[in-house]
Amino acid sequence: MAPVAAQAAVAALAPQARYRHIMSDPADSDPAHSDDVHVVFTPSGRQGEVERGTTVLDAARELGVDLDTVCGGRGICGRCQVVPEVGEFAKHGITSSEKSVSSPGPSETTDYRGRRPLGSPDHRLGCHAQICGDLVVDVPAESQVHRQVIRKRLEVPDIDLDPVVRLYFTSVVAQELDTPRSELDMLRDALSTDWGLTDLVAPLAVVQEIQQALTKTRDVTVAVRDNAEIVAAWQGYHDEIYGIAIDVGSTTVAGHLLDLATGEALATSGRMNPQIKFGEDLMSRVSYVMMNPGGEVDLTASIREAIDELVGELAEEAEIDRGNILEIVLVGNPIMHHLLLGLDAVPLGGAPFALATDGAIETSGPFLGINCRDMTRVYILPCIAGHVGADTAGAILSERPDLSDDFQLLVDVGTNAEIVVGNREHLLAASSPTGPAFEGAQISSGQRATVGAIERVRIDRDTLEPRFKVIGADAWSNEPEFADQTRKITITGICGSGIIEVVAEMMLAGVISADGVVDGGLRARSSRIIAADRTFSYVLHDGEPLIAITQNDVRAIQLAKAALYAGIKLLMDKRGIDHVDSIRLAGAFGSHIDPVYAVALGLVPDCDIERVSAAGNAAGTGAVIALLSGEARRTIEALIPQITKVETATEAKFQDHFVAAMAIPHASAEYPHLGSVIDLPERRFTNAAAAGGDAAGRRRRRRPTNEPSQENTQ
Numbered sequence: 001m002a003p004v005a006a007q008a009a010v011a012a013l014a015p016q017a018r019y020r021h022i023m024s025d026p027a028d029s030d031p032a033h034s035d036d037v038h039v040v041f042t043p044s045g046r047q048g049e050v051e052r053g054t055t056v057l058d059a060a061r062e063l064g065v066d067l068d069t070v071c072g073g074r075g076i077c078g079r080c081q082v083v084p085e086v087g088e089f090a091k092h093g094i095t096s097s098e099k100s101v102s103s104p105g106p107s108e109t110t111d112y113r114g115r116r117p118l119g120s121p122d123h124r125l126g127c128h129a130q131i132c133g134d135l136v137v138d139v140p141a142e143s144q145v146h147r148q149v150i151r152k153r154l155e156v157p158d159i160d161l162d163p164v165v166r167l168y169f170t171s172v173v174a175q176e177l178d179t180p181r182s183e184l185d186m187l188r189d190a191l192s193t194d195w196g197l198t199d200l201v202a203p204l205a206v207v208q209e210i211q212q213a214l215t216k217t218r219d220v221t222v223a224v225r226d227n228a229e230i231v232a233a234w235q236g237y238h239d240e241i242y243g244i245a246i247d248v249g250s251t252t253v254a255g256h257l258l259d260l261a262t263g264e265a266l267a268t269s270g271r272m273n274p275q276i277k278f279g280e281d282l283m284s285r286v287s288y289v290m291m292n293p294g295g296e297v298d299l300t301a302s303i304r305e306a307i308d309e310l311v312g313e314l315a316e317e318a319e320i321d322r323g324n325i326l327e328i329v330l331v332g333n334p335i336m337h338h339l340l341l342g343l344d345a346v347p348l349g350g351a352p353f354a355l356a357t358d359g360a361i362e363t364s365g366p367f368l369g370i371n372c373r374d375m376t377r378v379y380i381l382p383c384i385a386g387h388v389g390a391d392t393a394g395a396i397l398s399e400r401p402d403l404s405d406d407f408q409l410l411v412d413v414g415t416n417a418e419i420v421v422g423n424r425e426h427l428l429a430a431s432s433p434t435g436p437a438f439e440g441a442q443i444s445s446g447q448r449a450t451v452g453a454i455e456r457v458r459i460d461r462d463t464l465e466p467r468f469k470v471i472g473a474d475a476w477s478n479e480p481e482f483a484d485q486t487r488k489i490t491i492t493g494i495c496g497s498g499i500i501e502v503v504a505e506m507m508l509a510g511v512i513s514a515d516g517v518v519d520g521g522l523r524a525r526s527s528r529i530i531a532a533d534r535t536f537s538y539v540l541h542d543g544e545p546l547i548a549i550t551q552n553d554v555r556a557i558q559l560a561k562a563a564l565y566a567g568i569k570l571l572m573d574k575r576g577i578d579h580v581d582s583i584r585l586a587g588a589f590g591s592h593i594d595p596v597y598a599v600a601l602g603l604v605p606d607c608d609i610e611r612v613s614a615a616g617n618a619a620g621t622g623a624v625i626a627l628l629s630g631e632a633r634r635t636i637e638a639l640i641p642q643i644t645k646v647e648t649a650t651e652a653k654f655q656d657h658f659v660a661a662m663a664i665p666h667a668s669a670e671y672p673h674l675g676s677v678i679d680l681p682e683r684r685f686t687n688a689a690a691a692g693g694d695a696a697g698r699r700r701r702r703r704p705t706n707e708p709s710q711e712n713t714q
């Protein structure tokens with residue numbers, strides 16, 4: 001479907017009787033008997049007959065070509081630039097020459113006053129260049145409203161720009177004594193005449209702006225949203241509108257500021273989520289609300305304040321007026337979503353995990369405490385289920401597993417892992433309570449991924465000696481440069497990616513059995529194995545502090561990874577598949593996991609390692625896409641209700657999958673792809689029962705109930 005703004009632009013200003021045929025064969029026209037000329041637009045390929053003397057902009061409108069304009073042909077905006085082509089175009093059956101367009105006059109040369117500079121000497125203003133003969137004319141990407149946005153600053157896919165807000169410049173006729181009309185009606189008339197925009201509404205706040213804008217001059221620029229509502233007005237010509245996409249994570253809040261006209265990213269910033277002071281993880285924040293009447297007000301106020309400050313930071317970094325920010329898109333997990341919107345998050349803390357609302361939400365920026373225009377809209381992507389939120393909707397919009405022929409697994413690993421499995425025929429989604437182990441919590445030497453944290457680990461299969469890398473240094477610990485590079489760094493602990501690698505390496509080196517038991521018998525072979533109470537630990541860093549992987553650490557990782565794997569397997573069962581073709585690991589943590597070790601630990605099922613990859617901040621990318629494209633919003637709103645939600649807490653088979661997945665990589669599943677890239681040891685179980693899937697005493701991680709558990713309460 002053609003975007004509405006494009007339709008309006010195309011419909012606007014259609015000169016009477018100039019339009020002859022669209023997509024006609026040029027041979028049908030007889031130049032000797034007609035004053036029509038044939039024009040071909042590239043790269044769209046749209047072509048047709050127009051009356052000689054028609055401007056390129058008018059011809060583009062008549063033929064439905066996507067050619068930008070804000071000023072409506074007044075030579076002010078400079079957005080309608082085109083490049084006439086010269087040569088024989090056998091494909092189109094025409095010759096296009098210098099004489100096919102009028103010569104540039106002063107308004108395109110010495111007196112040029114367009115806001116956007118002319119790209120090069122062969123660039124012409126489409127609104128001024130008249131077509132004098134058969135013509136092939138190119139519309140450069142920067143002159144297309146719906147161009148593809150090439151992402152540079154953001155590591156996200158290219159996006160087809162489909163702005164929900166567009167600027168329109170117009171001149172409103174002066175009031176006359178004998179026929180007084182309201183300023184709003186006169187503006188509506190001008191927008192209808194110039195742009196074909198009809199039935200526009202304007203809220204009171206904008207009527208005030210319109211009235212002020214028209215006091216000194218009758219020239220005005222308005223911003224129109226969804227082709228239906230005037231949301232801002234400026235005196236004279238104005239060509240700046242911006243939008244912000246924010247991923248509201250439980251740990252960090254990250255945002256991007258973009259130019260809504262060009263799709264260009266102008267600033268990126270982030271900050272810690274201040275709600276951390278109420279609880280490290282999501283459930284502890286719900287517990288805070290449950291145990292502190294009125295606590296929800298504090299949580300809501302703190303995140304709203306952080307978002308307002310982030311908006312200010314982004315505007316400052318981009319050096320723009322925050323009054324020109326007209327759209328904000330937010331994504332977040334269901335609990336962040338509810339706390340931000342002032343909805344009760346307590347029902348999300350226990351079964352049946354009922355959302356207050358799951359549809360996409362539109363509200364105003366000031367309603368959420370953001371210092372911006374009254375009509376700045378905040379759009380929040382839809383939630384999928386009580387544990388699968390707008391952040392997952394954003395990740396789906398970014399990754400588009402619904403367009404994949406292959407079976408795709410998309411997983412965002414955090415304290416709750418969000419999982420999406422399927423292909424173009426059907427998608428399923430669930431979350432699995434992995435707990436905070438992957439973030440370093442519950443691990444004796446665990447820490448967040450900051451300077452000084454061990455992030456990569458290898459263990460020699462013969463000597464059992466480790467080597468590792470720490471954040472802040474490039475060298476491995478066994479390399480000569482390591483000492484120099486870490487002179488000013490204290491090695492303080494091990495972060496999530498390091499934990500995954502060390503446990504997987506311990507399995508590969510035989511330090512732990514497949515059921516995760518540290519082999520005390522190896523003490524005779526290596527001083528790295530030490531006794532700790534009645535179990536054993538593996539010393540990774542024999543320094544100050546001593547960093548060792550204890551039996552409990554291994555157990556914590558087994559519990560976390562088994563919960564994730566079981567959730568994935570449950571969705572695969574429901575989808576009726578025994579494998580996935582590709583795996584995308586989303587989120588900050590997913591971006592740092594080495595795919596080989598994610599598979600070796602049994603975090604995810606076996607898969608062609610080449611097709612296991614990081615997806616970056618897919619949720620944030622989805623927010624950017626929704627910011628720049630109304631079509632994308634409609635797509636995700638239509639897709640989400642079709643996704644089957646699976647509640648792992650109530651699925652009996654989850655328990656079986658969980659128990660089998662406690663083994664590393666798994667009690668029974670085969671790993672042929674993994675075996676093709678690394679040497680897998682024979683699966684050896686310390687406890688015979690574990691081989692049959694009775695590992696670790698059935699300590700399944702359970703979803704919290706409304707009674708805050710010890711585990712989830714900080």
Ligand code: FES
Nearest residue numbers: 073075077078127
């Ligand atoms: S349309 Fe604005 S300069 Fe041509």
